[in-house]
Amino acid sequence: MTVLTDEVVAALRPALTGNGPSRVLIDATVGLGGHTAALLTATAPSRAILFDRDPHALALARERLERMSPPCPLTFVHAGFATMAESLARLGVEEVAAIVADLGVSSMQLDQPERGFSFRGDGPLDMRMDPTQGRSAAELLARIDAGDLTRILREYGEEPDAKRIAAAIVRARPTTTRGLAEVVAEAMSAPQRRKLAGRIHPATRTFMALRIEVNDELSQLDQFLSDAPSLLMVGGRLAVITFHSLEDRRVKHRWRALGRPPQPPAHLPLLAHELPRPRFGVPSGFERGVTPSPEELDRNPRARSARLRVLERLAQ
Ligand SMILES: C[S@@+](CC[C@H](N)C(=O)[O-])C[C@H]1O[C@@H](n2cnc3c(N)ncnc32)[C@H](O)[C@@H]1O
Structure with a gap:
């Protein structure tokens, strides 16, 4: 809309x-x-x-x-x-x-699970606004090290739990939106999860940060x-x-x-x-x-x- x-x-x-x-x-x-x-x-x-x-x-x-x-x-x-x-x-x-x-x-992009932008629904972890070029989020996560990923989550997602979430993602290297959302929700510290409860999904900031990185x-x-x-x-x-x-x-x-x-x-x-x-x-x-x-x-x-x-x- x-x-x-x-x-x-x-x-x-x-x-x-x-x-x-x-x-x-x-x-x-x-x-x-x-x-x-x-x-x-x-x-x-x-x-x-x-x-x-x-x-x-x-x-x-x-x-x-x-x-x-x-x-x-x-x-x-x-x-x-x-x-x-x-x-x-x-x-x-x-x-x-x-x-x-x-x-x-x-x-429209968010609501199409196959574009990989959203943790609602399941789809390949793509996130490219222009799917004809560049590398998808799954390709990024397949190779990135925990230090670089921590910086991305902190700078672009302002994620307070960046370090532990990055470590969990690098261990699991998810390739689907649901997979990533589950890894993030499990890795998040209890106080952070309580702070977000009822306001935003625990994976919101991680998805935003990766989208910003993938699309530069x-x-x-x-x-x-x-x-x-x-x-x-x-x-x-x-x-x-x-x-x-x-x-x-x-x-x-x-x-x-x-x-x-x-x-x-x-x-x-x-x-x-x-x-x-x-x-x-x-x-x-x-x-x-x-x-x-x-x-x-x-x-x-x-x-x-x-x-x-x-x-x-x-x-x-
Ligand atoms: C919020 S939507 C725009 C909605 C539009 N104003 C409307 O009323 O329907 C943002 C759009 O910008 C495009 N977009 C995002 N970054 C872009 C960029 N750097 N260059 C060109 N298009 C971009 C996205 O692909 C998406 O279709």
């Missing part, structure tokens, strides 16, 4: 209704096309370019979005958003009006955050939805750095109005990020950790 849909439309509408005749919309993570469908209905892009690294999701998005008789041409690109700038250059697109990125896995999610995000702002035209906006603090922190720090004005030349005395202005800023209403309303959380409890942050290009 698409999260923060109205909020994304409100954030990107100003960029997709003004801004002259060329108003390119980018969905960096089209998934099943929920955000794109809402933006095509409520705003007026001149073209939409839609990315996903999951070829299955991309095919379903194409079917859904083309069926709605879109008001502008659609282009579908099977690629990770870390290479978005190169893909756009190949398409001859130099600047865009709006970009949305809704990070992480989709409900944080490097993908860093590259995206480095490239995407400079693709925006003046008045263009970038909306990013994160699902955990490792991602949100990166977005927040990048926004902060981009919001600082360029350093004036040290040897030139400047009047206040001549001082360089920041080229990027956070639009009003989005200063602290936006989280789902209580009504949305009632409808979709999976949205509970979502946070939307928005950036606008103010000057060349």
Whole structure:
């Protein structure tokens, strides 16, 4: 289920209704096309370019979005958003009006046991968003040593029991989602298990950490955050939805750095109005990020950790 849909439309509408005749919309993570469908209905892009690294999701998005008789041409690109700038250059697109990125896995990916993302149900331990490349979680676990696995569980899963869970996984080297979930639940210390009881499954953090590692999610995000702002035209906006603090922190720090004005030349005395202005800023209403309303959380409890942050290009 698409999260923060109205909020994304409100954030990107100003960029997709003004801004002259060329108003390119980018969905960096089209998934099943929920955000794109809402933006095509409520705003007026001149073209939409839609990315996903999951070829299955991309095919379903194409079917859904083309069926709605879109008001502008659609282009579908099977690629990770870390290479978005190169893909756009190949398409001859130099600047865009709006970009949305809704990070992480989709409900569809989580709900398909054969994709290996979830401890509910059983399936091969795959976890690749793009099953056509890279190595699966089972392949990773077949060779990794306990030290490296401890670091992954600690850094990406913030798992307090990382060391004992890693040792148990390396002993068992599970190849299925159920197998991994059982190893983790057995290895977890009693106090930790009591702390999580009734809130989250004991394997939640381990699954998240392995998914981040298998899909290289944080490097993908860093590259995206480095490239995407400079693709925006003046008045263009970038909306990013994160699902955990490792991602949100990166977005927040990048926004902060981009919001600082360029350093004036040290040897030139400047009047206040001549001082360089920041080229990027956070639009009003989005200063602290936006989280789902209580009504949305009632409808979709999976949205509970979502946070939307928005950036606008103010000057060349
Ligand atoms: C939360 S879902 C997006 C849902 C979508 N906004 C919708 O409304 O249907 C995230 C999607 O992003 C894709 N994805 C995750 N990381 C990606 C990356 N680095 N590059 C491209 N797509 C990515 C996943 O394959 C998944 O389909």
